[in-house]
Amino acid sequence: DAKTTQPPSMDCAEGRAANLPCNHSTISGNEYVYWYRQIHSQGPQYIIHGLKNNETNEMASLIITEDRKSSTLILPHATLRDTAVYYCIVRSPGNQFYFGTGTSLTVIP
């Protein structure tokens, strides 16, 4: 069952930051927020995940609000290769991943 709400599509100019929002107002205390992306129907690619604190890795940053009811994935300098469907997933340990329909991000030259 879907526990997240994402906009169906977004555009971002090449070189600018892409900020992808996700609402998860019913998140429980032990549920993690995961982000994946899927390019041209290839296998989904793991991006980042977090529980309460903001996280950053070589691909992106994850900002989780203090009440944990929403989060934002930030791609700091979007490139054309970042065009993909981005999935925000809320998941508790031991449960399966539910990918939903995600946000289709188009990076515009």
Next chain:
Amino acid sequence: EADIYQTPRYLVIGTGKKITLECSQTMGHDKMYWYQQDPGMELHLIHYSYGVNSTEKGDLSSESTVSRIRTEHFPLTLESARPSHTSQYLCASSGPPMGETQYFGPGTRLLVL
């Protein structure tokens, strides 16, 4: 990141044929998964395994079967392919040191004529 492989990448086959989609991973992950995805649609979990000789059905009912005889290998079999089986099949695995994060293979696109 996990190394996970799927073969074949593309398969066109006639109705009634038996097919096996291969999935292998080299990371020693104990958990493996099969998802099915139609074009432009959501991923649906059809099978998973938490270790050797352990297999479970996922959320989406599927006529396919799976086996897990070796840790690194998780093949999916369709005894008699039908056009309704046309889809993309994605394999994933998870395990230490990345915990429950799933890593996906490139997928197999199946077309049954």
